[in-house]
Amino acid sequence: MLWRHGQTAWNLERRFQGSTDIELTPAGIEQARRSARLLARLRPDAILSSDLKRTAATAAELAAVTGLEPEYDSALRETYAGVWQGLTHDEIVQRFGEEYAAWRRGEPVRRGGGELETEVAERAAPVVERAVEKLPPNGTLVVVSHGGTIRTTIGRLLDLPPRHWEALGGLSNCSWSVLGESMRGWRLTEHNAGSLPEPVLGDDD
Template identity: 70%
Template structure:
């Protein structure tokens, strides 16, 4: 148990760097591994997050997230529960393409997406559907926390945005107001009297560019 007063909290931790992040390629559910830099980021962040004395650790089952979570598991002794519900947005024919390539091949779809309209990117999932599958995983895990416990959720940039937006009670068209997470940075929600509230966002580093965010 964490022994921390103030109610439960959830830490949403984005995975470390991949080669497709660097190339600004839309990863989606493609299982791209961490780079050496990504592993170093995960080890560094894990040392910081271990200081929060987390009680539970859940992760997307995609390798880049699972390997990031493993670094925290090594330090805390926690088991990692891997759940496909925490995967990145499935983006169909967009996956593997750079944003420039997507703009060139699917201009109308891309511009609608940039305007914040509901779009099945590449014939894939809507952001609301991503929240539908990911948020229940998080809430189920949170139910297992001790009174003032801490849950760490290891996932992906786009999916984390949808989870934050849904849990904060924002309408889907406002989710983009939550800026992206840099690789291996995190956001924290705490439980208040009127629901979840944002305590930290994109924490864990000096300001760095947000690259390869899945949106």
């Protein structure tokens, strides 16, 4: 299960967070607490989390109701986006319109001079796979990460061409996606799931 962190103030402001270390809002903490109660019913065997504050706080809510100790890995951080970080969506479009348009078309773009989406997948997906290998038979891993990192990780695990990763769509705060192993490899069984429909705010952060 790949679980996106709860709401932050920058999500509400449509401000690109990237690897900037932003905390959850009180509403974000409540989102994490509510979702954690649902996820705990699946009896996860392990929790793996990005080490940024917003994901660590989200993982802590699941740890509190499961008794599991989360492991943290910086490879699960959100995309580093250089000078885009801290800018609102409108500011990015205004200042970096051509770069933004190329990214939306699916071209490989170092947004703000930062990482390519493929580079994010290359650092994050192997961490998830190694954690899965440590699970007991039919075990469940919960990965607490960020919208962009989760999308690129799913794309890589499903072996989709990078230009098609955007087709997966974004995750709302504290929603999750579920991957299962089959005879032919990974299979996406749920995407952007949660207890109630929520708008997608600031997906790549």
